[in-house]
Amino acid sequence: MAGAATNTPKTTKARSAKKAVAATSNTEVAKSRFNAALEEAKAGAAALTAEAKERGVGYKGDIQAKGEDYYEQAKVKAGELARDGKAKTSDALSTLGKAVADNAATIDEKFGAKYGDYARSASRSLQETAAKLDSKSVEELGEDAREAVRRNPGKAIGLAALAGFIIARLFRGK
Template sequence: MAKTPATSAKTTAAPKKPAARKPAASKAAPKTAAAGSEAKEKFAKAIEEAKAGVQALTSQAQDKAGEYRQKATTQSEALLGDAKEYGVQAKEKAAELAREGKSKASEAISGLGQIVADSATTIDEKLGAKYGDYARTAARTMQEGAAKLEAKDLGELGTDAKEFVKKSPGLAVGIAAVAGFFFARMFRGSSNNDS
């Protein structure tokens, strides 16, 4: 049979190269063992560094927490001190306003008594001596009440007011209503005069 060119190419193929040799297992084992122990050492060192870092961060966090706690305590003490100071100032201001109110009320009652006393002679002429005497008695009572009011301190006034309200609640409400009306008229009149 005749050979075709395709078959002749198969027979003239180049010879194969021998396969590369692998190093012997005994030589590779020491290198792998050395590399493994080196990796273990690096890993252990990394873990120790991480533990040290965690401890350092924990210590820093505790220090910061202590600083913040100290600042908060200091600030709360300062705020508490400020609140106490404001409370004292408020008490002083309230006592001052109460003293001023007592003084103004005493002056108003005394002034009203003086007006009634001054108009007693007119009442004598227009309505009779009997009604003029009522006006004089009322004026004297108002002026005595104003003097008593001025002489008492605020604690005594508070106690007296409580006892009066307990004894005569209806009368206390009526007096409060009349006094409120009187003061409203007085302040409204003074504000109209100012403008």
């Protein structure tokens, strides 16, 4: 009978209530632990994000510094190439002018004095252009080119198209 007394509806309800309370408290503990783990994960993610941003700023600074170095190197190299190109162009114009002047007498004999005079005039123009090119810096030549484009944009576009056509013809396979 003692066993029967322990299984009465009151005791069964009490046990069920204890189990419900235990289940509720276990659920609350689990929720609490889960929320704590979630908050810890969020804090870890925030810390990693902050570290990644700091590293990114450092990398960005390094890349910008290298980019500026490369820019300066390219600028110096372009200046050297421009000066070399200017000197070679000036020499080529001067040489061409001398060659035309040297052949002016032959042109006089074969085609007439009128064409010889044209050759002498072309020779003088080439010599003067070579002298002007020698006397100016690359920066001055660039400014002169910009000014010419501002004064005659249609002519500049036409010359650019002609130069592009000539370059394309030079590099096109035969």
